[in-house]
Amino acid sequence: MFGSFLLPLASFAALTSAHFHIIYPEWRGDSLELETASQWIWPCANISETTNGTRTKWPTAGGSIMINGSHEFAFTYVNLGLGDNVTNFNISLVDNFNQTGAGALCLKDAVKSALEEGLKAGNITGGTDGLDGTNASLQVIQISHSGSSLYNCMDITFSKDAKLLDDEQCKNGTGVGGAPIGASEAQEAAQPSASGTTQPGAASSLKPFIGSGVLAMVVAIAFL
Ligand SMILES: *[C@@H]1O[C@H](CO)[C@@H](O)[C@H](O)[C@H]1NC(C)=O
Ligand SMILES: *[C@@H]1O[C@H](CO)[C@@H](O)[C@H](O)[C@H]1NC(C)=O
Numbered sequence: 001m002f003g004s005f006l007l008p009l010a011s012f013a014a015l016t017s018a019h020f021h022i023i024y025p026e027w028r029g030d031s032l033e034l035e036t037a038s039q040w041i042w043p044c045a046n047i048s049e050t051t052n053g054t055r056t057k058w059p060t061a062g063g064s065i066m067i068n069g070s071h072e073f074a075f076t077y078v079n080l081g082l083g084d085n086v087t088n089f090n091i092s093l094v095d096n097f098n099q100t101g102a103g104a105l106c107l108k109d110a111v112k113s114a115l116e117e118g119l120k121a122g123n124i125t126g127g128t129d130g131l132d133g134t135n136a137s138l139q140v141i142q143i144s145h146s147g148s149s150l151y152n153c154m155d156i157t158f159s160k161d162a163k164l165l166d167d168e169q170c171k172n173g174t175g176v177g178g179a180p181i182g183a184s185e186a187q188e189a190a191q192p193s194a195s196g197t198t199q200p201g202a203a204s205s206l207k208p209f210i211g212s213g214v215l216a217m218v219v220a221i222a223f224l
């Protein structure tokens, strides 16, 4: 493809125009519009949890995640931190994912097993059912070709009554998909990744990756 042609421009492009929107659950604030916000700032684009009290009720077994990326591909990670004012996003929900194609990407029901593993690793008893009523925050990280990272966070309250997005809302844009990082370009389908590379922004790496459970993940970076 034109990958090699664009390569020399990639880092420049990432620095000047890389960004992504969060569609669902609602983000803390518009990190592209708020004056003091910047997606380059760890861990949450310089938007504190108290900026906007918005919390989306999200299924205890993990909910849908929907993002809108502006780049042809981006390495994407989604992490979760339990609590009211999270600084430690140490449960990895989506890892090793190369989002391909610019536009909306929706993971309807993809993070349940990662969430379960994360709870186990943290010795949190009660399983996902025990999360009912618990506040938490999601962090989506996108890594550009140049190695720069972008961040956005969403605050949630786990609820046994919350639902996944329905199929009408949860759709990938035309040509948008994903593959494990390192997969051939031809491979568009998301398959559980067997690899265990560590992750950039935070968190212990508890893999799963699209396909198993509930929560979510998302979009990212690079060319263009
Ligand atoms: C807080 O959330 C509301 C409702 O979505 C939104 O209209 C507003 O822009 C948000 N405030 C900030 C500071 O992002
Ligand atoms: C982060 O936000 C605070 C206000 O919440 C602002 O004072 C500060 O300048 C911002 N940091 C950057 C690097 O923009």
Ligand SMILES: *[C@@H]1O[C@H](CO)[C@@H](O)[C@H](O)[C@H]1NC(C)=O
Residues within 6 Å of the ligand: 023, 068, 069, 103, 104
């Ligand atoms: C995604 O972003 C593009 C460019 O900003 C916009 O045209 C498109 O409507 C967005 N898609 C969704 C589903 O929000």
Ligand SMILES: *[C@@H]1O[C@H](CO)[C@@H](O)[C@H](O)[C@H]1NC(C)=O
Residues within 6 Å of the ligand: 048, 049, 050, 085
């Ligand atoms: C949340 O944490 C930030 C940074 O540690 C702190 O400034 C803020 O006061 C805390 N907010 C609440 C409601 O505890």
Ligand SMILES: *[C@@H]1O[C@H](CO)[C@@H](O)[C@H](O)[C@H]1NC(C)=O
Residues within 6 Å of the ligand: 121, 122, 123
């Ligand atoms: C969970 O428990 C195991 C066994 O007791 C311990 O080795 C591990 O450090 C604990 N993990 C955390 C995050 O506390």
Ligand SMILES: *[C@@H]1O[C@H](CO)[C@@H](O)[C@H](O)[C@H]1NC(C)=O
Residues within 6 Å of the ligand: 088, 090, 118, 121, 122, 123, 204
């Ligand atoms: C994640 O961080 C929380 C709060 O700091 C801690 O209680 C929990 O044990 C950590 N989990 C793991 C798996 O390290």
Ligand SMILES: *[C@@H]1O[C@H](CO)[C@@H](O)[C@H](O)[C@H]1NC(C)=O
Residues within 6 Å of the ligand: 053, 055, 084, 133, 134, 135, 157
């Ligand atoms: C969850 O956060 C909201 C504010 O966003 C707060 O009113 C509520 O008490 C918190 N719930 C728990 C269980 O801490």
Ligand SMILES: *[C@@H]1O[C@H](CO)[C@@H](O)[C@H](O)[C@H]1NC(C)=O
Residues within 6 Å of the ligand: 105, 106, 107, 108, 170, 171, 172, 176, 177, 178, 179, 188, 189, 190, 210, 211
């Ligand atoms: C969107 O694409 C990703 C990656 O291929 C896939 O895991 C997900 O199921 C797709 N979403 C929908 C709603 O089909």
Ligand SMILES: *[C@@H]1O[C@H](CO)[C@@H](O)[C@H](O)[C@H]1NC(C)=O
Residues within 6 Å of the ligand: 003, 072, 073, 074, 098, 099, 100, 180, 181, 182, 183, 185
């Ligand atoms: C990510 O996907 C893009 C587009 O298909 C591809 O060019 C690139 O090589 C992939 N990167 C990795 C590390 O898999």
